[in-house]
Amino acid sequence: NAGVTQTPKFRILKIGQSMTLQCTQDMNHNYMYWYRQDPGMGLKLIYYSVGAGITDKGEVPNGYNVSRSTTEDFPLRLELAAPSQTSVYFCASSYVEETQYFGPGTRLLVL
Amino acid sequence: AQSVTQPDIHITVSEGASLELRCNYSYGATPxxxxxxxxxxxxxQLLLKYFSGDTLVQGIKGFEAEFKRSQSSFNLRKPSVHWSDAAEYFCAVAPGGNNDMRFGAGTRLTVKP
Structure with missing residues (x-):
């Protein structure tokens, strides 16, 4: 099993551009999560999903959108990139209330 | 305010020395x-977790943590640190379950040879 994979590893965006961060898991987990990690800070939950077709907001959802059309994939969309969205983004997955498994992260720089 | 606090931003220990990383939380019920x-x-990577039961929890890589309800603490310990333990350590609480995970700011561990 590959676990949780994320693409791209690193991306530079200009202000106002849009992009999608990809996340895929092959563990058949029903729960998936998106976090962001700012320098010197812990992770903050952006969005989560409890199954295909079901998503909900986390602590810091503004400026982001998600969809979950399959069990495996949980893309995160930035529509109008802003410098405040410069961060490292982590995707994670889990069974209902079990351990969360994290991907390697996507480093995003918005200039 | 509800929070997770890791008081130590950076800790340096010598290889072979013992380690304790502190974590305090302020939530009403035990998360x-x-x-x-x-x-x-x-x-x-998950080192260990506490849901209920025995308050001393064993994890991977020789780590353990002790939950102390009276102090709202969940400190991480290791009796003898290895150079490969140098990393960032995060305490997290989930007061409302997995969908409500709150992380501390982290403690960076440096291991001196």
């Missing part, structure tokens, strides 16, 4: 409690 480790450029 699920976790410790994660993050090596440079990597995602987070």
């Amino acid at each position: 699920y409690l976790f410790w994660y480790v993050q090596s440079p450029g990597q995602g987070l």
Whole structure:
């Protein structure tokens, strides 16, 4: 099993551009999560999903959108990139209330 | 305010010395409690977790943590640190379950030879 994979590893965006961060898991987990990690800070939950077709907001959802059309994939969309969205983004997955498994992260720089 | 506090931003210990990383939380009921480790450029790996039961929890890589309800603490310990333990350590709590995970700011561990 590959676990949780994320693409791209690193991306530079200009202000106002849009992009999608990809996340895929092959563990058949029903729960998936998106976090962001700012320098010197812990992770903050952006969005989560409890199954295909079901998503909900986390602590810091503004400026982001998600969809979950399959069990495996949980893309995160930035529509109008802003410098405040410069961060490292982590995707994670889990069974209902079990351990969360994290991907390697996507480093995003918005200039 | 509800929070997770890791008082030590950076700790340096000598290889072979003991280690204790502190974590305090301020939530009403006892939440699920976790410790994660993050090596440079990597995602987070779970070291151990506490849901209920025995308050001394054993984890991977020789780590353990003790839940103390009276102190709202969940400190991480290791009796003898190895150079490969150098990393960032995050305490996390989930007061509302997995969908409500709150992380501390992290403690960076440096290991001196």
